[in-house]
Amino acid sequence: xxxxxxxxxxxxxxxxxxxxxxxxxxxxxxxxxxxxxxxxxxxxxxxxxxxxxxxxxxxxxxxxxxxxxxxxxxxxxxxxxxxxxxxxxxxxxxxxxxxxxxxxxxxxxxxxxxxxxxxxxxxxxxxxxxxxxxxxxxxxxxxxxxxxxxxxxxxxxxxxxxxxxxxxxxxxxxxxxxxxxxxxxxxxxxxxxxxxxxxxxxxxxxxxxxxxxxxxxxxxxxxxxxxxxxxxxxxxxxxxxxxxxxxxxxxxxxxxxxxxxxxxxxxxxxxxxxxxxxxxxxxxxxxxxxxxxxxxxxxxxxxxxxxxxxxxxxxxxxxxxxxxxxxxxxxxxxxxxxxxxxxxxxxxx
Amino acid sequence: xxxxxxxxxxxxxxxxxxxxxxxxxxxxxxxxxxxxxxxxxxxxxxxxxxxxxxxxxxxxxxxxxxxxxxxxxxxxxxxxxxxxxxxxxxxxxxxxxxxxxxxxxxxxxxxxxxxxxxxxxxxxxxxxxxxxxxxxxxxxxxxxxxxxxxxxxxxxxxxxxxxxxxxxxxxxxxxxxxxxxxxxxxxxxxxxxxxxxxxxxxxxxxxxxxxxxxxxxxxxxxxxxxxxxxxxxxxxxxxxxxxxxxxxx
Numbered sequence: 165x166x167x168x169x170x171x172x173x174x175x176x177x178x179x180x181x182x183x184x185x186x187x188x189x190x191x192x193x194x195x196x197x198x199x200x201x202x203x204x205x206x207x208x209x210x211x212x213x214x215x216x217x218x219x220x221x222x223x224x225x226x227x228x229x230x231x232x233x234x235x236x237x238x239x240x241x242x243x244x245x246x247x248x249x250x251x252x253x254x255x256x257x258x259x260x261x262x263x264x265x266x267x268x269x270x271x272x273x274x275x276x277x278x279x280x281x282x283x284x285x286x287x288x289x290x291x292x293x294x295x296x297x298x299x300x301x302x303x304x305x306x307x308x309x310x311x312x313x314x315x316x317x318x319x320x321x322x323x324x325x326x327x328x329x330x331x332x333x334x335x336x337x338x339x340x341x342x343x344x345x346x347x348x349x350x351x352x353x354x355x356x357x358x359x360x361x362x363x364x365x366x367x368x369x370x371x372x373x374x375x376x377x378x379x380x381x382x383x384x385x386x387x388x389x390x391x392x393x394x395x396x397x398x399x400x401x402x403x404x405x406x407x408x409x410x411x412x413x414x415x416x417x418x419x420x421x422x423x424x425x426x427x428x429x430x431x432x433x434x435x436x437x438x439x440x441x442x443x444x445x446x447x448x449x450x451x452x453x454x455x456x457x458x459x460x461x462x463x464x465x466x467x468x469x470x471x472x473x474x475x476x477x478x479x480x481x482x483x484x485x486x487x488x489x490x491x492x493x494x495x496x497x498x499x500x501x502x503x504x505x506x507x508x509x510x511x512x513x
Numbered sequence: 514x515x516x517x518x519x520x521x522x523x524x525x526x527x528x529x530x531x532x533x534x535x536x537x538x539x540x541x542x543x544x545x546x547x548x549x550x551x552x553x554x555x556x557x558x559x560x561x562x563x564x565x566x567x568x569x570x571x572x573x574x575x576x577x578x579x580x581x582x583x584x585x586x587x588x589x590x591x592x593x594x595x596x597x598x599x600x601x602x603x604x605x606x607x608x609x610x611x612x613x614x615x616x617x618x619x620x621x622x623x624x625x626x627x628x629x630x631x632x633x634x635x636x637x638x639x640x641x642x643x644x645x646x647x648x649x650x651x652x653x654x655x656x657x658x659x660x661x662x663x664x665x666x667x668x669x670x671x672x673x674x675x676x677x678x679x680x681x682x683x684x685x686x687x688x689x690x691x692x693x694x695x696x697x698x699x700x701x702x703x704x705x706x707x708x709x710x711x712x713x714x715x716x717x718x719x720x721x722x723x724x725x726x727x728x729x730x731x732x733x734x735x736x737x738x739x740x741x742x743x744x745x746x747x748x749x750x751x752x753x754x755x756x757x758x759x760x761x762x
Contacts, residue, residue: 187595214594218587219620226584226617230591233578234558238591256581360576360592362599364555370570370577376528 177202179315184350187231187238195335196269221246225253232262235359241267251294258298260372263322269338272496280496281334286473302446306422308342401444409439413461426501451481521545534734536724564606583614586621605632625682625716635724643729647671678754684716686755
C-alpha cells in the first residue's frame with residue numbers, strides 16, 4: 165500500500181509491516197485492539213510474518229523479548245493497563261539491549277480508568293516505567309501521518325541503539341481517519357551479529373550480561389548509561405509552530421499539541437504573538453531547544469491531558485524563572501481549542 | 514550415559530551448590546551430552562529463566578538467553594516463531610514452571626509450540642533460600658512454612674504434569690528422576706525423545722525431573738535421595754502422562 169485514507173491504528177499496523185517488522189505479539193485491550201486485529205491478517209501476508217495473540221500482555225512482551233533476541237524486527241501494542249503489565253519485560257529488554265517497538269494507544273487511568281484519550285502515561289513512558297536504571301526512547305505523534313513515519317523511525321532507532329522504542333499515541337489518534345502516504349518498504353533490515361540463531365560457525369551468543377557481583381552490576385549500568393547519554397545527545401526531536409512567541413509560548417505534545425496549533429492560529433489572527441513548542445521525542449526531552457524557544461516569551465502555558473507530568477520536564481528546561489501556567493483536562497476529556505484560548509485570554513488578562 | 518564435555522559443556526566451575534549432588538549438576542551434564550549426541554549444538558537455542566536453572570546458560574556452549582522469572586516459555590515461543598527450524602529448549606524449576614509461569618506453561622502447551630521444556634521439580638525455591646513452592650509436600654518445612662506446609666492454608670502439591678496431560682496441544686509429558694542409573698537412563702531417553710519430537714514438528718513436550726536440593730531440604734545427599742524415593746515419588750509418581758507420538762523414540 166502506497167497511500168490511503170486510514171484509521172490511525174490501521175495505518176500504524178501497515179507501517180509496522182512496511183518497516184520490516186515480522187513478529188508481532190499482542191493481547192486485546194481497548195483502544196489498541198484495532199492494531200492487533202489489523203496485524204492479525206496483514207502480518208501473515210508477508211513471507212515469514214508472525215502474528216500471535218498472546219495469553220496476556222506479560223506473555224506478549226516476553227515473546228517480543230524472544231523474537232528480538234532471535235534478531236527479528238518485532239513489536240507489541242497495548243493500552244495503559246496492558247503497558248503496566250509489560251514493565252518487567254521492558255526492563256529486561258533494556259538490560260539485554262534488545263531492539264523492539266512498543267506501542268501504547270493510551271487511555272486514562274488510574275486503575276481501569278476509561279478508554280478515551282489521556283496523556284497520564286507520560287511518567288510511565290519517560291521515566292523507564294519498570295525497575296532499574298533505564299530509559300526507552302519515546303516518540304509522540306500528533307497526526308496519523310506522523311504515526312506512520314514514526315513506525316519507520318522507531319525500528320531504525322531501536323536497531324541503532326539496541327533499545328526498546330515506545331510510541332505513545334492517544335486513543336483519538338488511534339481512532340482518527342486521515343489521509344496518509346507510506347514510505348517505501350524496508351527490504352533488508354540491518355544484520356544482527358549478536359542475535360540468537362544457533363551458534364553455527366561462530367562463537368555462541370549469550371544474553372543478557374549476567375552478573376553475580378556488584379562491581380559487574382555497576383559496570384553494566386555505566387555502559388547502559390553511556391548509551392542513554394548518546395541517545396539524549398543525538399535523538400531529540402521537536403516542532404516549533406508559529407513565527408513569533410514573544411507574548412505566549414504554548415508547550416504541549418501529541419494530540420494536545422495538535423489542538424494547540426489551532427489555538428496558535430486563532431491567536432495569530434487576533435494579532436497575539438503566540439507559538440507552540442511540541443516535543444516529538446518525550447525521551448530524550450528537548451530541554452535546550454525548549455529553553456531557546458521560550459527565551460523571549462513573556463508567558464508559558466503548558467497544556468496536558470493529565471494532572472501535570474510533562475510540566476516537570478518543562479520546569480527542568482526553563483527553571484522556575486519563567487511565569488508558567490498550566491491547563492489540563494483529565495480522565496479521558498480532550499480539551500477544545502476554545503477552552504485553551506479562553507485560558508490564554510485569562511492569563512494574558 | 515555417554516562421555517560428556519566433548520563439545521557442548523563449557524569448562525568453567527559450576528555455581529550450583531558445591532558438594533551437594535544437586536540435580537542441576539547431573540542435568541546440565543546430561544543436556545550437554547544429549548546435544549552432543551544429537552549433533553544439534555549449532556542449531557540449539559537455550560532459554561534459562563530466573564531461579565537456579567538460569568545459570569545453565571553459562572555452561573552449555575549454545576546460543577542462550579536468560580529470561581524473567583516465569584517467562585521462559587513465552588520467550589521460547591518468540592524465539593521458536595522467529596526460527597521455526599531451530600531447536601528451542603527451556604530449562605526451568607518448579608517455582609518458574611508451576612507457579613509464576615503456570616499461565617505461560619499451559620498456554621504454550623495449548624498452542625502446541627514446538628518447544629522442549631525440561632523442568633526440575635525439587636519442591637522448593639532454591640535460589641531465594643528455600644521457600645514453599647506449589648510442589649512442596651504436605652508437612653514439609655520451608656522458610657515460609659516453618660511449621661510445615663498445611664493443606665488448609667496453602668492447598669496440596671500441584672501435579673502440573675497431570676494437568677498438562679489434559680492440554681490438547683501437549684504432545685509428550687513425562688515425569689522422570691535421576692536418582693538411579695536406570696532412572697537416569699530413562700530420563701535421558703525421554704529428553705532425547707522430546708527433542709526429536711520437536712525436530713519432527715510435533716507439539717509441546719515437557720519433561721519433569723524430580724530433583725533434590727540438599728541445601729534447602731537440610732538433608733545430606735544420601736538422605737535426600739531416600740526422601741525422594743520414599744516421599745516425593747509417592748506424591749509425584751514416575752510415569753509418562755501423555756504420549757501422542759505413537760511410540761516414536
